[in-house]
Amino acid sequence: MPAYLNASIGLILLLVGTPGFSAQGARIDSTAELKEGPGNNFRTIMKLQKNQLVAASNLPLEGFYKVRTAKGEIGWVSSEHLVPAKRSVNETTGTSSSEIE
Numbered sequence: 083m084p085a086y087l088n089a090s091i092g093l094i095l096l097l098v099g100t101p102g103f104s105a106q107g108a109r110i111d112s113t114a115e116l117k118e119g120p121g122n123n124f125r126t127i128m129k130l131q132k133n134q135l136v137a138a139s140n141l142p143l144e145g146f147y148k149v150r151t152a153k154g155e156i157g158w159v160s161s162e163h164l165v166p167a168k169r170s171v172n173e174t175t176g177t178s179s180s181e182i183e
Contacts, residue, residue, distance in 0.1 A: 107167035114163035120146035127157045138164055143160040
């Protein structure tokens with residue numbers, strides 16, 4: 083698949099239906115970068131800290147998951163840095179009362 087098509091798909095997924103995006107609770111396993119798109123070539127939005135809870139999409143794109151932080155930042159994180167949390171994250175606020183595994 084051409085790189086421009088991957089970038090376009092990522093942008094469409096980021097813009098479409100964010101308030102109702104199907105999410106599961108996850109936590110950051112090690113310090114990670116929140117990216118603007120699904121790949122290391124995209125600009126870094128911010129650093130995510132180990133054990134930070136996020137809402138993560140159910141399907142990866144190019145090895146990256148779309149995530150929402152508790153503060154509402156939306157971006158992409160490599161699957162290498164995500165592990166499941168015990169409970170789902172609130173899809174609207176991105177917050178969770180889940181325990182970290």
